[in-house]
Amino acid sequence: MTKGRRTAQKEAVFSAVCALDHPSATEVYAYLKDKEPAVSRGTVxxxxxxxxxxxxxxxxxxxxxxxxxxxxxxxxxxxxxxVCGRVWDIESAVSPVLPEGFSPEESELEVSGICAACRAK
Ligand SMILES: [Zn+2]
Ligand SMILES: [Zn+2]
Incomplete structure (x- = not known):
């Protein structure tokens, strides 16, 4: 595979992530399947x-x-x-109180629940 093609595949995967808003790898692959048939599941x-x-x-x-x-x-x-699996970015006011001397590297806060559209069903 030429370098140019590999770069194009990477760009296709990246733009799929931007277009889909918090997708899983499976969703990225499903999205690209028709648009970029050269991109395999393994590549994604x-x-x-x-x-x-x-x-x-x-x-x-x-x-x-x-x-x-x-x-x-x-x-x-x-x-x-x-229910629908949609993910939103939210502003979080939570700032954790860490043990003394602890240097944080990664943190993830997720609020799980049911969105308005799913509740209305
Ligand atoms: Zn929902
Ligand atoms: Zn996010």
Whole structure:
């Protein structure tokens, strides 16, 4: 595979994450399947984990679900509907009280619940 094609696949995966708003790898693959048939499922998983290791994407470990990916890498919290699975960015006023001398590296806050659309059903 030429380098140019690999770069194009990476860009396709990244733009899918931006377009889908907190998708899982499975959702990214489903989204790209028609648009970019050259991008295999394995490529999607590989590119996503490379991006999360390099810090270009943030990997979210949501409660009871597969990992989701976020293009917003600055610290922020999430609300997630447990019915439809949608994820929202939320402002969080919670600042944790850490043990003395503890230097935090990563933190994830997720509020799980049911969104207005699902509640109305
Ligand atoms: Zn919902
Ligand atoms: Zn987010």
């Amino acid at each position: 998983f590989r590119v996503l984990s490379a991006f999360s290791e390099s810090g270009k994407l943030r990997k979210l470990h949501l409660l009871g679900d597969e990992a989701h990916y976020d293009f917003n890498t600055s610290p922020h919290a999430h609300a997630r509907c447990r």
